[in-house]
Amino acid sequence: MNQTMALLYHEVIDDYQESGFQNKDNLAYMHKTDVFRRHVNLVQEIKEKNSKVSYLFTFDDGGISNLKSAQILEEQNLKGYYFITTNRIGTKGFLAKEDIQTLYNSGHRIGSHSHTHPMIFRTLNYKQMLEEWRISKDILEDVLGVEILHCSIPGGDSDQKTYESAHEVGFKFIFDSEPILETRFCQESEILGRFSVKAQTSDEELLKTLNLENIQHLQRTRKIKGTIKKLIFPIHQYLQNKKNES
Numbered sequence: 138m139n140q141t142m143a144l145l146y147h148e149v150i151d152d153y154q155e156s157g158f159q160n161k162d163n164l165a166y167m168h169k170t171d172v173f174r175r176h177v178n179l180v181q182e183i184k185e186k187n188s189k190v191s192y193l194f195t196f197d198d199g200g201i202s203n204l205k206s207a208q209i210l211e212e213q214n215l216k217g218y219y220f221i222t223t224n225r226i227g228t229k230g231f232l233a234k235e236d237i238q239t240l241y242n243s244g245h246r247i248g249s250h251s252h253t254h255p256m257i258f259r260t261l262n263y264k265q266m267l268e269e270w271r272i273s274k275d276i277l278e279d280v281l282g283v284e285i286l287h288c289s290i291p292g293g294d295s296d297q298k299t300y301e302s303a304h305e306v307g308f309k310f311i312f313d314s315e316p317i318l319e320t321r322f323c324q325e326s327e328i329l330g331r332f333s334v335k336a337q338t339s340d341e342e343l344l345k346t347l348n349l350e351n352i353q354h355l356q357r358t359r360k361i362k363g364t365i366k367k368l369i370f371p372i373h374q375y376l377q378n379k380k381n382e383s
């Protein structure tokens with residue numbers, strides 16, 4: 138059976154202050170351009186050995202550095218999946234409409250990352266979820282003149298109604314942040330897991346992930362983190378909301 142491993146990136150840039158959401162925690166999601174180029178090469182090497190897995194490069198938030206990561210992917214004839222926070226379009230550090238068109242016209246996929254990037258998406262009520270998705274989908278469809286079928290969930294916290302709301306507005310491919318290879322379904326929409334690559338992820342760890350050697354470990358760690366988040370939910374919520382203020 139063929140499997141899909143979607144890698145989750147954010148900013149690929151040498152000066153992190155230029156792109157994306159600006160807060161200390163986001164430093165964990167910044168990759169220097171030479172590091173990202175190395176990761177792309179590692180993926181290419183693994184791909185030759187392991188043809189049963191398709192590797193996808195996905196990028197959240199819609200920071201201006203997306204143009205850089207796209208260029209690095211293009212050097213290797215690869216395409217990325219770019220998920221845009223639509224209320225940031227054209228603001229400092231984020232892609233403008235024309236940039237999104239450039240990415241799309243170069244063959245990259247464009248999807249929604251919600252309209253306002255609520256940090257804990259699952260705390261929204263269903264109506265608010267629908268609104269986040271619908272506004273964002275409309276804006277992107279207006280910018281590109283095509284139907285937008287992909288989305289990724291901001292903040293990484295999702296639940297069943299998160300998937301259902303995304304499905305209801307018409308997204309056929311819903312990316313979350315669970316380190317899962319198997320495609321899940323919400324009615325006929327596909328739910329795809331992702332493997333977050335952070336600044337502190339070593340080449341060795343990344344190789345293990347690409348070789349599917351530490352999937353269970355990653356899933357266990359994610360589960361433990363999820364349990365802790367639930368236990369300290371008020372604190373978790375406070376910290377997450379603080380991040381979004383910037």
Ligand SMILES: [Zn+2]
Pocket residue numbers: 197198250254291292
């Ligand atoms: Zn995000």
